[in-house]
Amino acid sequence: MYLALLAASEGAAGAPVSPFEVNGGLIIWTWFVFGVLFLLLKKYAWPAILSVTEQREETIRRHLAEAEQAHDKAQALLAEQQKLLGESRAQAQSILAEAKSASDRERAAAVQKTREEQDQLLARARREIAAEGEKARQELRREAVDLSLAAASKLIGERLGADADKKIVMDHLASLESLN
Amino acid sequence: MMLGQGPDIGEMVLHHTADAWTIDLEPITTIHLPRWADTHLGPLTMNLSPTKHVVYLIVAAVLVFLTMYLAGRSLRRQRAGENAPKGFAAAMEGMVLFVRNDIAIANIGENGAKFAPLIMALFFFVLYSNLLGLLPWGASPTGNLAVTGALAILVFLTVEIAGMFKLGPKGYMATIFPHVPGMHGPGAVAFSVFMAPIEILGKLVKPFALAVRLFGNMTAGHFVILSLFGIIFLFGDIKGWNWAIGGMTAALVVGVMMLELIVAFLQAYVFALLSAVFIGLMQHEH
Structure with missing residues (x-):
């Protein structure tokens, strides 16, 4: 039916009148009109309409970039702080360890000193005891000499007791001692 | 068939949708457009004389430009007074931004803003051309x-x-x-x-x-x-x-x-x- 209509219309108008006809000139006209419209809109209309939106977008973009920068900076600061914290912790630990070792040394030294003093005291006590012993022995020997001389003088008269006699007895005691 | 006897509806339909060398403003007048000689471009032959659709293309383009230009001017004035856009200009801004953001940038991606002027011009040019056909005496160049x-x-x-x-x-x-x-x-x-x-x-x-x-x-x-x-x-x-x-x-x-x-x-x-x-x-x- 459509073809019949088309044929009828062509017959009536005498020339092909159809919406399906493609007119080359119209293509050129479309390009021309659209091109001019495109350029005019681009120059005179869009900037005015879009300026606020574009500014807003630019602001948002800038804010985003700034936020990102701030974030990066904060991250760097945090990392630095953590590094510092770690360092100070290590430092504190080393100080503690040093203090501990110093106190250990100190204590060891004190113990050593005490021991030495103790030893010294002990040695002195020993020496004194020995000296006292020696003195007592000497005393005892002198007592013995005096007693023997007294006994001998009782036996052989009053003559004994002179220094020469004393020497004889002492020599004898010494010889006895050297035999021991 | 009735077509033969009565008014030729088929002819009428095709006549009104097809391009023509005249603009019918019946019953007021009929404008006859100038006819130029064919233009030869290499092997191509075409006739550049304006037709009804050329005229309506130009009308659509002028209307698009006027709409956008006036909307832009109005928006600029409203903003200069630090007022929120209102009325017709605000509506146009909304439409333009829709085409720019939700058609161009949403589908093209990061380069979208670069192609947005083309997509916006296409949208409004096609829209106005479409709408012209719905007006009395109008014709759709997009038809x-x-x-x-x-x-x-x-x-x-x-x-x-x-x-x-x-x-x-x-x-x-x-x-x-x-x-x-x-x-x-x-x-x-x-x-x-x-x-x-x-x-x-x-x-x-x-x-x-x-x-x-x-x-x-x-x-x-x-x-x-x-x-x-x-x-x-x-x-x-x-x-x-x-x-x-x-x-x-x-x-x-x-x-x-x-x-x-x-x-x-x-x-x-x-x-x-x-x-x-x-x-x-x-x-x-x-």
């Missing part, structure tokens, strides 16, 4: 294959040339000679060459569909409206029924007109959207 074809060719050139710049010569050639992942050696080369015609066809089909879709939608709507009007002329002389037929037809035409109003917006949206999608596809081709 003409030459116009939709010219716009589709523009989109095609934009897609391909922008693709060449974006992808580089090697990347662009890969869109014609596709590299199949996992294929190597002569097999892959043979396959690429074999696929090339299909790829080229794919490139050409997209603008072709763009042109035919817009043309078809616009022309079909006019066919329907004019055919419905034809009912009045065919059956309006039936005694006792003429008022009923007139009223019913008018109601039907109003309904279809409403539909056409939606279609005018929808097809402008589809044209702009698909243009953006094709540009975006090419921009992100790997």
